[in-house]
Amino acid sequence: MKKHNFRELTIWKESMDFVKKVYRITPQLPSEERFGFISQINRSSFAIPSNIAEGSGRTSTKECIRFLEIAISSSYELVTQLILKQDLFNVDAKLLLDELTTLQNKIGAFIRKLRNDMNNESQGPKILRS
Numbered sequence: 001m002k003k004h005n006f007r008e009l010t011i012w013k014e015s016m017d018f019v020k021k022v023y024r025i026t027p028q029l030p031s032e033e034r035f036g037f038i039s040q041i042n043r044s045s046f047a048i049p050s051n052i053a054e055g056s057g058r059t060s061t062k063e064c065i066r067f068l069e070i071a072i073s074s075s076y077e078l079v080t081q082l083i084l085k086q087d088l089f090n091v092d093a094k095l096l097l098d099e100l101t102t103l104q105n106k107i108g109a110f111i112r113k114l115r116n117d118m119n120n121e122s123q124g125p126k127i128l129r130s
Contacts, residue, residue, distance in 0.1 A: 004056040004064070005056070006052055006053040006055075006056035006057075009052065009056065009110075010106065011052055011103065011106050011107050011110055012049050012052045012053060012056075014103055014106070015048040015049035015052060015071070015103060016049045018045065018048070018096075018099060018100065018103060019045045019046045019048070019049060021096060021099075022041060022042065022045040022078075022096070023042060023045070025091070025093075025096070026038045026041055026042060028089070028091050029085065029089055029091065030089065037081070037084075037085070040081060041078065041081045041082070041085065044074050044075075044077045044078040044081060045074075045078055047070075047071070047074035048071045048074050048075055048078070048103070049071075050071075051067045051068070051070045051071035051074065052067070052068060052071050052107070054067050055067025055068050055070075055071070061114050061115075061117065061118045062118070064114060065111055065114050065115065065118075068107055068110060068111050068114075069111065071107055072104055072107050072108065072111075075100055075103065075104050075107070076104075078100060079097060079100060082096055082097055082100070083097070
């Protein structure tokens with residue numbers, strides 16, 4: 001497997017920026033939610049870049065893909081929480097939701113690329129016939 005320096009991955013950088021945005025909006029929620037809802041939103045958001053980083057340190061492409069899938073799963077969990085935040089506390093989350101969808105698409109594209117590379121490697125070299 002080709003190792004990926006997670007610090008150079010666009011999806012990691014963008015997910016790190018996204019976490020910072022989430023941490024900036026959670027103070028808009030009621031303080032009594034600090035140990036419940038706010039904590040869960042924050043954990044879901046930082047699980048995304050954390051799993052991207054952990055996957056990049058794995059020894060096989062298959063393991064790397066698994067952690068990227070976990071990152072996407074955390075992002076879907078976060079979508080649910082942001083929709084609830086919007087519905088329960090009347091705090092607009094549309095921009096964050098749109099940005100999160102874009103990030104999910106980019107992570108998914110990277111997974112597809114890794115799977116494609118993995119499939120091409122497993123087929124071995126192509127033999128040209130005349």
